[in-house]
Amino acid sequence: MLSATLMLLLTAEPLPGLAVMDFATEGAAPEIGTATSGLVAHELERLQLFRVTSAETTRVILGVERQRQLLGCENCSATSLSSLTSFEYLVTGKLMRTGSVKEPNYSLQMTLLKTGDNAPLSSVRFDAKGEEKLLQEVPSATLKLIGKILEGRQGALVVSSSEQGAAVKVDDSQVGVTPLQSRVQIAAGPHLLTVEKDGFTQVRKEVRVSADQTSDEFVRLVPSPDMAEAYESKARTTRTLAWVGVGVGVAGVASFIAGTVVANQKYGDVAKPGTFQYYRALVQQGDEGPNGAYRTKAQTLSNEVKTWQTVSFIGAGAAGVGAITAVVLFIVGDPPGKYEAYRKSTGVVSMQVSPTVGAVNGVSLSGRF
Numbered sequence: 001m002l003s004a005t006l007m008l009l010l011t012a013e014p015l016p017g018l019a020v021m022d023f024a025t026e027g028a029a030p031e032i033g034t035a036t037s038g039l040v041a042h043e044l045e046r047l048q049l050f051r052v053t054s055a056e057t058t059r060v061i062l063g064v065e066r067q068r069q070l071l072g073c074e075n076c077s078a079t080s081l082s083s084l085t086s087f088e089y090l091v092t093g094k095l096m097r098t099g100s101v102k103e104p105n106y107s108l109q110m111t112l113l114k115t116g117d118n119a120p121l122s123s124v125r126f127d128a129k130g131e132e133k134l135l136q137e138v139p140s141a142t143l144k145l146i147g148k149i150l151e152g153r154q155g156a157l158v159v160s161s162s163e164q165g166a167a168v169k170v171d172d173s174q175v176g177v178t179p180l181q182s183r184v185q186i187a188a189g190p191h192l193l194t195v196e197k198d199g200f201t202q203v204r205k206e207v208r209v210s211a212d213q214t215s216d217e218f219v220r221l222v223p224s225p226d227m228a229e230a231y232e233s234k235a236r237t238t239r240t241l242a243w244v245g246v247g248v249g250v251a252g253v254a255s256f257i258a259g260t261v262v263a264n265q266k267y268g269d270v271a272k273p274g275t276f277q278y279y280r281a282l283v284q285q286g287d288e289g290p291n292g293a294y295r296t297k298a299q300t301l302s303n304e305v306k307t308w309q310t311v312s313f314i315g316a317g318a319a320g321v322g323a324i325t326a327v328v329l330f331i332v333g334d335p336p337g338k339y340e341a342y343r344k345s346t347g348v349v350s351m352q353v354s355p356t357v358g359a360v361n362g363v364s365l366s367g368r369f
Contacts (some may be wrong), residue, residue, distance in 0.1 A: 018050035019058065019089030020306075028097035028106065032131065036095055036108065039135060043142040046092075047190050048151075053087055088115050091145065099129075106134045112145050122148040140192045144171055153188035155209035159195065162220045165195040183214060195219040199227030228339035238333035242326050249322030255315025263308035266301050276301035 020041040025033040034055065041054035092331075099105035106128045113120045115361050124152045128134040150236045159168050161178040168176050168184075171192050175184045178195070188211040196202040200221040223231065268275020279298035288295045 014254050015049065015051045016089060017053065018044060018089040018091065019053040019087040020044065020055055020091045021058070021093075022055040023093035023095050023108075023110075026094065026096045028095045032097075032106075032134075033093075033095045036097075036134065036138060037093060039138045040091060040093070040110070040142050043139050044146070047146075048148070049189065050089070051087070067246075080103065089113065089121075089149070090115060104131070105129055106131070108134065108138075108141070110141060110145050122146075123329050139206075140172060140204075142366070143190055143192050146172065146189075147187055150189035153211035154185060155188040156183040156185055156214040157191070157193075157207065158183050158211055158214060158216045159193065161195055163197055163200060166195050166200070166219075166221060169194040169196075170334040188212075193217060193219075193222065197221060199224055199230075223342050225342060225344040228342035228365075231334065231339050232336055232343055235334040235336035235338070238329055239336050242329035242333060245322045245324075245326030245329060247322070249319050249326060252315045252318030252320070252322055256312050256319060257315075259308045259310070259312030259315055263305050263312060266305050266308065276305055297366055348358055 001065055009330055020037055023033040023037045037055050041052050043057075044050055045052045045054075092113065093108060093110040096107045096109075097104055098107070106127070107125065109123070109125045111123045122145055124180065125139045126137050126141055128137050147166060155171065159178065159180050161168075164178055166178045168178060168180060170184060170186055172194065186209055188209050190206055190208050192204060193207045194204045200223050203219050203221060205217075206220075207215060207217055266276060268277045270277050270281040272278055276298055279294045279301065282294045283298055289297075
């Protein structure tokens, strides 16, 4: 919507008149030139910033004026040739065609003139492959063409997007990437906003910037099915590895606890029979038992204590590595399910046949795709 400032400006004075003339053609069919100029006039009318006189309207008025002259009637119609000169701006153009019949290339040159001035206010030229591309480029080229008229009124544009790192373009000129760190100062009036990022559908929309006002625009980018599938696959893998890290950490903690407990139990103390400390105390007192059995048991328990201590150390290391890995992957990894709705259909079909309630010999077929 136009701001109150711009509305007052447009309602306080009549809208400036602008005439769009038939575009000259070179190598292109005259019908295509006529259609192109008609589309330009339509875009200008839609902006509601001018009183637009299209080439078709001009031809109609000329036809009416000619009929009046042939009839010799001066008051048969309120329309007169003087209405053709009630414009301040004039748009002219030239459409050139090259290439083969099957693959034509078009080049459109449009010029904006102010009535009474020989020097053009602005000029726009673009190339397009095929008629469809030509007509697609006309709206943005039209906005560029009238930008000179609106330069005296400045506004600001703030753009945000559902995706970071998306390129932001205003009238096909890049002004930054999302999230934009500052407002974009541009001329008040209509502009073509483009937001694009690899793997996402490009968004092109017309925005209106009001004089001395800031316009906020939020753009939601939709991922392609292939990109969504790749993202979800990577996110699931990362999340699975994160949970594996959690499992390794838990197992490491369990190993550390078990190793420490068993090692302490086998190490024991001098008062507890069957422990390393007990047998070592006996050996130190000179009692090695029958055939040196106490010394042998002390040596065996010492080795077992060292083994369980090693298990404890390894468990502590695994717990630390698993915990760090899990935390990093949970924080850095992308969350799965973000683009689940945009993934390709799996093609799984589920159907069920059941009797239809209230019907005679009827069945109901339901399914899920």
